[in-house]
Ligand SMILES: Nc1nc2c(ncn2[C@@H]2O[C@H](COP(=O)(O)OP(=O)(O)OP(=O)(O)O)[C@@H](O)[C@H]2O)c(=O)[nH]1
């Protein structure tokens with residue numbers, strides 16, 4: 001065997017594949033306590049033995065080798081498409097010991113593909129608590145493949161597993177015999193398909209018989225001949241698949257009898273069920289759910305308050321220091337008012353983003369996220385979705401891109417498309433900075449009973465996005481006519497203590513991604529914007545300067561004030577000012593001025609740019625020694641007639657606009673990739689923009 005081989009990790013959802021992948025590769029692939037965390041394949045390398053390095057592929061979980069959803073199809077492709085670049089030389093089947101019977105079904109299907117297999121038993125601790133004792137050696141003999149008990153969560157048994165993998169890889173042994181007799185199941189014609197399509201096993205040939213029209217590695221001749229052979233044999237796909245599963249379960253049943261002893265479960269095993277009695281209670285369950293969400297939003301304000309202050313102070317110290325050491329001139333202006341202003345405007349929000357992601361990770365890791373799906377299934381159903389849509393919607397609070405990919409686990413195509421279409425209405429972390437700064441400007445810092453009013457408004461915005469998602473979904477489900485039966489099936493995982501290290505890593509990782517991704521865009525846009533806001537058509541700029549020079553000569557006592565006015569007027573006549581004024585007629589009805597107009601344009605690509613833009617615009621427009629924070633500057637902003645820009649009406653109208661508008665290139669790109677259609681992202685962009693405009697208009701009327 002080659003020195004570098006490819007090893008695929010496969011198994012039922014939530015069985016610990018990604019945890020094992022992380023143990024083997026040292027990477028940080030996302031792990032969570034609900035089925036369907038991994039929806040795409042991910043590769044890493046691992047040193048299995050001194051002379052063996054392997055490419056490890058983590059795959060989405062599947063219940064059986066007959067795929068029902070997009071994520072299962074990814075795994076099916078890797079295992080059955082001969083031309084797939086990731087086709088494994090060896091498969092590690094991860095089997096959940098606490099659900100052995102169902103896990104063995106999938107394992108037995110994999111064995112029959114005639115690729116070398118090692119079986120890794122996870123969740124042995126949970127099985128023991130449930131009173132399940134497994135005779136590992138007996139299981140190994142009965143199944144005819146090597147079996148190793150591991151705990152990837154605690155990094156136990158990994159060395160032994162590696163040893164086993166190395167020995168199987170070196171000897172390249174395949175499972176000794178077929179788990180069920182495929183020829184007896186189908187008839188001798190299956191061997192002809194095997195030869196015709198050049199696959200290793202009769203069982204792979206059966207999969208070709210079932211899916212020959214879709215499998216991309218077959219050529220036209222192979223397809224036609226396969227079709228002819230199947231016609232001749234009178235092949236009935238549904239009957240043979242049912243028969244296959246039955247035969248497998250029959251043999252698995254007797255293996256279970258030989259190798260598994262069930263005693264009475266320990267007290268601990270029933271804990272999950274007890275907790276669920278309360279958490280899934282029709283009344284209390286929902287009360288608790290609302291409380292959890294409520295605490296989340298309050299804590300985003302409470303907990304982040306001090307760290308946000310530190311970040312603000314840190315940046316103002318840096319700006320002061322730079323202001324002192326740099327010589328006056330264009331470079332200094334660019335650095336302080338362009339780059340630094342843009343970056344500090346956004347860096348302030350890192351504590352809030354970290355808290356949000358920390359919370360979501362705890363929900364996922366503990367197993368509560370799956371309960372949220374269960375609790376909201378009825379609500380989802382009334383909107384034409386199903387419980388499975390909740391996971392994408394809730395992950396949408398972090399970021400719509402992975403959330404839209406998570407919709408792959410939804411089997412029903414119509415429900416999946418609608419989920420994709422409405423997920424960006426959920427308020428993502430990029431909106432958080434915009435919300436926070438505007439709420440800080442127009443909502444008073446008061447308490448309502450014991451609750452922070454700003455926290456309540458923030459929660460209101462998130463709820464607004466969520467309910468609008470449901471309404472839009474309902475409308476779409478009435479428009480799109482597809483008759484396909486839908487049901488909600490989801491295994492509820494056992495509760496687990498969140499791994500705090502995982503929570504910490506996720507928070508730091510997300511902060512890093514936020515700084516680098518948003519930072520890059522904001523840096524470029526800030527520099528560009530600084531240029532556009534500093535320079536303008538030479539004649540116009542010159543005219544402004546001459547005007548103020550004469551004014552200053554006439555009224556020398558008002559020099560300082562005139563200087564400020566000069567800055568403002570220059571900004572208005574700059575290129576950025578011209579752009580802002582150009583779109584002003586369209587946005588004036590919403591209560592926005594031209595500076596907000598510029599921010600709307602720049603934040604089209606990514607919402608968080610709004611804050612950076614504001615920071616740059618208000619820095620350029622003021623004199624350089626001004627040390628106020630962005631919020632103070634915005635609070636002091638006035639219109640031509642002297643009234644403040646950020647009134648309640650304007651603030652609310654802007655907030656609502658940001659709740660609904662689709663201002664994210666990455667989301668549009670991922671929708672295109674997931675649906676392979678340009679129309680859908682276009683429709684999505686249009687309907688969200690229309691919604692944003694109309695609702696912002698209405699709220700401006702109402703609140704001013
Ligand atoms: N108690 C216990 N928990 C485990 C064990 N292995 C993994 N876990 C936990 O099981 C949960 C699921 O782990 P993942 O690695 O995300 O599972 P997966 O198979 O990749 O799941 P999908 O990607 O959804 O198919 C996580 O909460 C892990 O911490 C184990 O041996 N014992």
Ligand SMILES: [Mg+2]
Nearest residue numbers: 017018037038
């Ligand atoms: Mg996974």
